[in-house]
Amino acid sequence: MIKYVHTNHSIKKIRMRTTMKEVSEMKPKYKVIINDIKSKILSGVYRVGEQIPTESAIQEEYKVSRHTVRKAILELANEGFLRSEKGSGTYVSNQYQSKPGGNSNNKIIGVITTYISDYIFPSIIRGIEGRLNEANYSLLLASTNNDVEQEKKALEMMLSFGVDGLIVEPTKSNLYNPNIAYYLSFKEQDIPFIMINAYYEELDVPFLCLDDVQSSYLATKELISKGHTQIGLISKMDDLQGKYRMKGYIKALGEAKLRFQPEHVLSYNTETKLELYTNLKKFLNEKRDVLTAIVCYNDEVGLEVANVCRQLNISVPDKLSIIGQDNSYIAKNANIKLTTLTHPQEQMGHDAADWVIKKLQGKKDLPNETYYQPVLIEGETVKELDVQ
Secondary structure, three states, X not given: OEXXXXXXXXXXXXXXXXXXXXXXXXXXHHHHHHHHHHHHHHOOOOOOOOEOOOHHHHHHHHOOOHHHHHHHHHHHHHOOOEEEEOOOEEEEOOHHHOOHHHOOOOOEEEEEEOOOOOOOHHXXXXXXXXXXXXXXXXXXXXXXXXXXXXXXXXXXXXXXXXXXXXXXXXXXXOOOOOOHHHHHHHHHOOOOEEEEOOOOOOOOOOEEEEOHHHHHHHHHHHHHHOOOOOEEEEEEOOOHHHHHHHHHHHHHHHHOOOOOOHHHEEEEOOOOHHHXXXXXXXXXXXXXXXXXXXXXXXXXXXXXXXXXXXXXOOOOOOOOEEEOOEOOHHHHOOOOOOEEEEOOOHHHHHHHHHHXXXXXXXXXXXXXXXXXXXOEEOOOOOOOOOOO
């Protein structure tokens, strides 16, 4: 995870390279207790004003000395997470939420994205940053690398820091998320937050998304209009975008009375992304005499398909047409001009920041759902077939 603290037009960055296993092995026992109790407070297991287990109960749970337990409780009290009442016990405090320096006018907005420097994310963050600067707000930025454990750490950081609002790109949004309790904690504390690119279907939260169904629908429909009937799909299935982009692909096939063929679909996820080149090579080699076109999850995948085609001597677009999605900077700067579809990118970032600012200003009737409509951008990777 990378943490950025953006204050007064400057960004402080801390890169966390240590693995979770290494952290666990290096961590003193009192630190383990501190982190566990913090997590329970921040996720709402222990609520403000509630009494935590006794020292002897904590001692028994963690198999440590009473001195270790007291050291952990003292540090948590110093950080504002706990308060001790003599003769009564130890209770959850909300002092940790106090702003550094006590300046309530300096609003801090947390931003959590799956990635920061890759693909379309610099443009999204630029849009957020620009709008926050206009309002003289500060930015606290973290990335998750699409890993739920890193998302948990990012959410804990935001809650500990006491951010005034939050913009989040969900992590593995098509799978069950174990961090839902943290989002509910934001809700309970009336900290406004909005999601971008996707959302957690378990939560009733505002979001800004590209219409991913429509994006793949338009891509597939474009290929069908050019005479293609054997159309493949490559999609990422642990994110909601992949699920909906597959839905658009299936919808377009159905409207054209073309049969959906599962063997024409290659799926991958965050963990198998490193194997995508190898899997693409096998998939395209097996389908080289079957498929005439492919709809890709995004531009990154589209360019990888083009790269594999060069390795396999499959001519693009003469033998295989390719459509990407998102109109990313990598597509704009590639050697091949990829046919793709638009993504709002910087506008989405601006709108997300604007929503949070207006919410903090007490504005009512803000939109709960916003879908941006994609537009096809013709490149040089789609060929019209001669239909006999």
